[in-house]
Amino acid sequence: MELLSPYPPGWGEALLIGLLHSLEIALGATCLGLLIGTAGAFGKLYGGPVVRDLLAVYTTVVRAVPELVLILLLYYAGTDLINQLLAALGYQLIDISGLAAGIAVLGFVQGAYSTEVIRGAILAVPQGQIEAARAYGMPPGLMLRRITLPAMLPFALPGLANLWLIATKDTALLAVVGFKELALTTRQAGGVTKAYLTFFLAAGVLYLIVSLVSNFLIGRVEARARRGMPSIKDAR
């Protein structure tokens, strides 16, 4: 147990820092995923035929290939591409931080899933509301901000909440490319002290706490977003 204490002989501090890194990546990836997802959903619904087909390829491919493979592929390809671009433009090579690369890679993956979630949610908004907004002569940007996004939120929240939970768990995969987040820190701590069971249990508890706290908060947010709508139990 003293191995887990937060002061130097113990590894508690390292684990907490790892957890912080994991949460940073998860938060960044979810935000990036939301941006990509919103753009992707609008492209899929209102875009031209070429945009729609390209987005279909994007969501299908990302959802069919394991996250681990995608992370490796995008991690190497992405850093390589940026460095080659910089070299071609005559700049110095940069060392891309693991944090930025992790956020970019996971965000790209999350974007494909959130595209589908948000697309479904927009489709669930009663058509009349969007037509009414058009009839008022709202420009597309205003309509997006005032009508479509708020109206689709209650439909999208359960799926997006799920994606957030997946994002927190997917950060563990970045351990494979050597980013020091919670899973890799735990493994190193276990390797040094040989107390694998203790450390993995501790990491499991940390992840579980994150999930449970998120679940609680999401429940509150969902209740607020759905205010004034019939509860799901009554609708059945």
Place this chain on the structure above:
Amino acid sequence: MAGEATIVNAAARTSLWLQPHRIVLILIALALVLGAAFFMRWDWLPRYYEMGLLGIWRSLWILAVTCFLGFLLAVPLGLAQAAGPFWFSAPAKAFCTVIRGTPLLIQLWLLYYGLGSLFPQYPWIRESWMWPYLRQAWPYGVLALTLSFAGYEGEVMRGAFAGVPKGQLEAARAFGMSRWKIFRRIWLPQAIYRALPTLTGETVLQLKSTPLVATISVIDIFAVSSKVRQDTYLTYEPLLLLALIYMAITGILVFAFSRIEARIPNKIG
């Protein structure tokens, strides 16, 4: 006549699908594939061909075994949560929450490094018949993936069991069926029908989880590609081929499940 109509339909559908911009996109995709085939290095393929096939076989085998065992575990888990008394449903719910709340990678490493490092301390385990298996990595991988599938699918089955209309079960009871017979003939089949669409998604998710076993030294297709990368210092070619293989397996899985789904009567409830 009917045959003619379907042919016309199929032709119309093809022409609808093959719009001009799609043809251009397909040509671009073809050019990309041909470019990859000619300008990238593929000379390592013959050497690793057999190893790759073995890796694919192992991945599929792990997928099939863990899905089957996981589903068998998920049925009692779902039933306990949907209809069980408190001392049954509470542990089942706790199990599902823990499995769904922690990353699979942590569960896998906990079992392999954690449990695996405990076992050798006990002489009676080292002398038992189980030791040759416990020394290898794959039992831990199979166990972790099975538990994970059971956790996720248990939650789905809970919803599926709860979603079977009460009238069906009451009718079965009115026929004088025993509880076991009601479960076997009415409740379970209808719950499985309800769970089938999500089962497709869960199986694909499970396929995408199988490469994690490569981190505990099981040689599946992902581990083969890592070995190729280490041996040949190539970065992209093995990974691209790997992605293609997983996409093909996903496509086959989705197609197979859609065929099974199409056989099921769709007027339920």
